[in-house]
Amino acid sequence: MNRLTTSWGEYSLTRFPEDPRDALRAWDASDEYLLRHLAETDTDLSGAVAVVGDRWGALTTALAARRPAPRELTQISDSYLGRRASVENLARSGADPDAVRLLTTQDAPPERIDVLLVRVPKSLSLLEDQLHRLAPALHAGTVVVGTGMVKEIHTSTLRLFERILGPTRTSLAVKKARLIFCTPDPALARGSNPWPYRYELPADTATVAGRTVVNQAGIFCADRLDIGTRFFLQHLPKDLGRARVVDLGCGNGVVGLAVALAEPEAELVFADESYQAVASAEENFHAHAEEGRKAEFLVGDGTADLPDASVDLVLNNPPFHSHQATTDRTARRMFTDACRALRPGGELWVVGNRHLGYHVTLRRIFGSCELVASDPKFVVLRAVKQGGPKGG
Template sequence: MNRLTTPFGSHQLTRFPEDPRDRLRAWDAADEYLLRHLAAGTGERPPVELDGQITVLGDRWGTLVTALAAHRPVQITDSSLAHEATRLNLARAGVPEADVRLLTTQDAPPERIDVLLVRVPKSLALLEDQLHRLAPHLHADTVVVGTGMVKDIHTSTLRLFERIVGPTRTSLAEKKARLIFATPGPQAAREAAAPGPWPLTYTLDEDSGVASGLTAVNEAGVFCADRLDIGTRFLLQHFPQRTGAARIVDLGCGNGVVGTAAALAEPGAEVIFTDESYQAVASAQATYRANVPEGDRKAEFLVGDGLAGVPDGSVDLVLNNPPFHSHQATTEATAMRMFAQARQALRPGGELWVVGNRHLGYHVRLRRLFGNSQLVASDPKFVVLRAVKQAPAPKDRPAGE
């Protein structure tokens, strides 16, 4: 756990889920730069009067709203893990959770926003979608300040602020971080009247295995929003055949194509779609409903920490295309957590099917965790692996029984 000292106080902050081996901090130089600017100004820009309704978009682990909790901000995020981290960090700071309003990217935003602070996301599409949703709630005097690392702020990023919010300028870089200043103009009102570009809907082509011909629906920010990613395509081309599974999980479901294909392949099975992203689960719901007849629907949609809400030993089949990045940091921690959760949730004899880049060596991790790992299919880039949960070994009976 690390301590962040800002003009608004000093706080111990952590990511979620907490892992003592994880050396990644819950903040970076972009968060620090923004908080310094709010308190003291930056160059020719004066400090920000933190009056009225303050909205913080994309606060990754609750760093910004924890620091600004005295001003009762609203947090808007696509990440349920960010919400959990925020709750923990607020509690650690002695701040009642009620002092900060936690919203998702799918919720209605505050009616009036006086200060909008934007932590620039990796996804330009998500930024576009959220600025479009927030534009109607800005007014001529709204202060809009974005922040991000220099490598994440591109000309296209600034053009979005310019087009949706108004005239946009940037600060000088400090510690490889930069601020964005946008002044709401008449285009914000025009943007509010125009239909948003999301979600996108498309039909999967004939090279999509068991999902060929299905309709995919993608909200902004969901991985490979305008096409099927090649890893998922490879899994669908080598899909489990009629396993008879009664309960199936699409773990890290994204747009839900994998789980929807499983629902159609196993009529009568209950399918659980789970992801930490609110945008992803909304996409999965829309994809499922677009393809599965109403009378045949038997699904559950969960936003949260993987399979944390699924009872142990209650699942027959888990399908997984794990990410290997966490906010642009390459890490296998998320995949390892997913594999461990899958083992807990599976019944004895239940199966985990994983697609991943072959260089990641998931077969070694699965063999250690499950005691077995079978190569189902491979090409120069990907592998599909199958691991089976073994029944516990019978206990020896005491002598004399």
């Protein structure tokens, strides 16, 4: 656990789930830069303050624990894990749990915002969507400040603020972080929000070929099918019968949808930590699955909400980035959680880049790993939980 030091106090902050072996902090120099700017400029924080994209709750915690606290403080996040971290960090700081309204990117935004603080997300599409959704709540006197590391803020980032909200400029870089200052123009003709986005799936994607799917902003490859998933769709397991199948880290749910269309008796669960992803998966499932077909849609920490030994098959295309950090930590957690949720004899099928070496991790967790398919870039791997025949 690390301590964030600000002009208003010190706060012990962690990511979620907390892992003593994880050296990554729950904040970075851009969070520190923004908080220092607010204190040094004596920004009026007494009104309605909204914090967007606060990755682990550092900004929200510091503002909620500040005295006096904002009259109305709202956090808007697409990340379940980020929201859980925020809840725990707020409790650890001693802040009033009712002092912050925690909204997801799928919730209706506040009607009025006096100070808008934006932690620039990795996804430009998510930033575009959120600025469009929040713009009606801003007024000419709204203070808008964005923050991010220099490598996260591009000309395209600034153009979005300029095009959707109003005149925009940036600060000097400090510790490789930068601030964005925007002056809202209520009369600006910003056009319509292009999100969610729809596209047609290519011809080599098995049972989902030619179908139109919807993607909410912010999910991986939001405007097209990523090539890893495309390869996975060509090598999915068959003849599943009444198996309970989890599309883990489902994104827009195309993998689970392909199983649902090919396997009329299979029971589907779509799980992701992104609210945008699960909303996309649910819409796509109901648009293309047989009328009356049911499935579960879980926003959460992987398979944490599923009982031990309760599923037969887990399908997974794990991310290898945690925000800006390249790491296999998320994949390892997904594999371990999948093993716990699988029945003895149940299977985890994984697609990943060849160079990531997932077979080593899978052998360590499951005891064995089989190569199902490969091409010059990707592999599909199969790991079986030891202990008995596959459940039906």
